[in-house]
Amino acid sequence: MAATSGEQPVINKNKKHRKEKPWDTDDIDQWTIEPFAPDHNKGGIFTEESSFATLFPKYRENYLREVWSAVTKVLDPYGIACTLDLVHGSMSVRTTRKTFDPYIILKARDIIKLLARGVAITQAQKVLQDDMACDIIKIGNLVRNKDRFVKRRQRLIGPDGSTLKAIELLTQCYVLVQGNTVSVMGPYKSLKEVRRIVLDCMKNIHPIYRIKELMIRRELAKDPKLATESWDRFLPKFRKRHLKTSEKTSKKNEKLAVNDETRAKKEKPAKKVYTPFPPPQQPRKVDLQLESGEYFLKVHEREAREVQQRKQKQAEATLKRRAERAEAYVAPKEEAAPTVEEKRKRRHTEVDSDDRAGRSKKKKKDVATEA
Numbered sequence: 001m002a003a004t005s006g007e008q009p010v011i012n013k014n015k016k017h018r019k020e021k022p023w024d025t026d027d028i029d030q031w032t033i034e035p036f037a038p039d040h041n042k043g044g045i046f047t048e049e050s051s052f053a054t055l056f057p058k059y060r061e062n063y064l065r066e067v068w069s070a071v072t073k074v075l076d077p078y079g080i081a082c083t084l085d086l087v088h089g090s091m092s093v094r095t096t097r098k099t100f101d102p103y104i105i106l107k108a109r110d111i112i113k114l115l116a117r118g119v120a121i122t123q124a125q126k127v128l129q130d131d132m133a134c135d136i137i138k139i140g141n142l143v144r145n146k147d148r149f150v151k152r153r154q155r156l157i158g159p160d161g162s163t164l165k166a167i168e169l170l171t172q173c174y175v176l177v178q179g180n181t182v183s184v185m186g187p188y189k190s191l192k193e194v195r196r197i198v199l200d201c202m203k204n205i206h207p208i209y210r211i212k213e214l215m216i217r218r219e220l221a222k223d224p225k226l227a228t229e230s231w232d233r234f235l236p237k238f239r240k241r242h243l244k245t246s247e248k249t250s251k252k253n254e255k256l257a258v259n260d261e262t263r264a265k266k267e268k269p270a271k272k273v274y275t276p277f278p279p280p281q282q283p284r285k286v287d288l289q290l291e292s293g294e295y296f297l298k299v300h301e302r303e304a305r306e307v308q309q310r311k312q313k314q315a316e317a318t319l320k321r322r323a324e325r326a327e328a329y330v331a332p333k334e335e336a337a338p339t340v341e342e343k344r345k346r347r348h349t350e351v352d353s354d355d356r357a358g359r360s361k362k363k364k365k366d367v368a369t370e371a
Contacts, residue, residue, distance in 0.1 A: 033130045038100040046102070051094035052109035056116035061086060067121045071111070074125045078104045082112070091116065110134045114185070118178040126174075127185060135191045140180025142202040149202075153177060156201045163207050167197060170214040209238050 056064060068084050075082055079098030084091055093108040107128050114124040114134055127134050143149040157164050157177055168175055171193050173186030184194045197210045213235055220231050289295035294302060338346070 035130065036101045036103075041100045041102075045097055046095055046099060049095055050105045051092060052105065052112070053090050053092035054109075054112050054116050055088075055090050058089065060116065060118070061089070064091070064115060067115075070121050071115070074121070074128070075108055075111070078108070078128070080104060080108045082108070104128070114183055117176070117181055117183045119174075119176055119183055119185075123174055123185065131187060132185060133188050133191060135184045135195060137182040137184065137195055137198050138180065139182060139198065139202050142199070152202055152204065156182070156198060156207060158207075163211070166211050167194060167207065170211060170218065209236075212236060 064084060065086070068082075072082055075093065078101060079096050080093055081096050082091065082093045091112040093105065093112055095105050099105070110127045110133075111124050113136060114127065115121065117136060126132050139153065140149075143152060155163070158166075164175055164177070167173070171186060171190040173184050173190045173194050175194060176183040182194075182198050184191055186194070193210075193214065197207050200210060201207050216234055216236070217231065220226050220234055283291075286295065294305070297305065
């Protein structure tokens with residue numbers, strides 16, 4: 001009995017009721033999301049109608065009117081009805097008796113939100129896919145100063161949209177910066193990364209730091225050896241450098257010095273001599289026209305005179321501009337290289353000056369010794 005009991009494997013107390021599952025093999029992917037078919041809805045027709053509505057800006061009205069037939073065509077296979085109200089400026093979606101997917105109404109809500117924020121229908125309809133989600137990030141109230149907000153929003157786009165393109169390539173997302181919001185479409189994990197980049201950019205952290213980190217993570221993911229290790233030693237650590245009190249004061253003093261210089265450069269206007277009499281009355285426009293004789297001209301003659309004066313000013317301005325452009329092409333004055341004779345003369349003069357200096361020094365020494 002002891003031998004038989006020794007041969008039996010020790011079974012964990014928590015796993016004693018587990019049974020083998022021959023149908024569950026290793027080649028089955030447990031993480032695949034199967035498309036939701038009408039057969040999956042065991043409950044049948046929904047008991048209540050669900051609906052969502054959203055407003056859209058005035059400038060989107062013409063586009064939505066043109067595209068609304070395509071929107072209805074996209075939502076019709078899922079049994080979702082949509083209406084466009086141009087009077088109140090709103091879009092709405094609702095479930096019908098044909099709707100079989102309980103979650104599709106939320107996807108339809110996302111479509112109308114994206115359309116209101118400037119996303120094209122060809123891109124917005126991809127939200128209906130199961131592996132695709134959207135996020136609308138509000139950035140309007142994160143920065144108080146308007147100029148600073150515009151600069152940081154432009155920093156998110158980058159020169160010729162290069163920063164935005166880099167974010168899209170690294171996160172596999174579609175990003176659209178429009179007004180006070182940033183519309184993002186992509187996988188759930190990538191949406192978190194994009195939101196982090198956008199919010200950090202509004203907090204004055206440049207997107208290039210996050211982009212660099214994402215690039216490093218992308219390369220590390222290719223190595224299977226590092227799958228179980230921590231990546232903290234490879235990732236860059238960017239920390240804000242706090243200035244010392246002495247550095248702050250020196251910067252402040254430099255600014256004050258610059259301000260003082262600019263004030264000193266500005267010439268103070270001369271004080272006017274006080275007179276109790278009022279200033280002389282200025283001539284009216286009609287008086288000036290009477291003096292120049294323009295008042296007696298006819299309307300077409302006056303217009304011709306104005307055109308002539310305008311053309312004269314334009315001709316003077318063009319001449320001035322041409323002269324400024326021509327200055328760039330004027331060759332600078334070049335000094336000719338000294339000839340052999342000039343070099344000899346220069347040497348002789350230098351030698352003579354040295355001899356005179358030596359003689360004057362000797363004379364001073366002799367006078368000092370005699371005294």
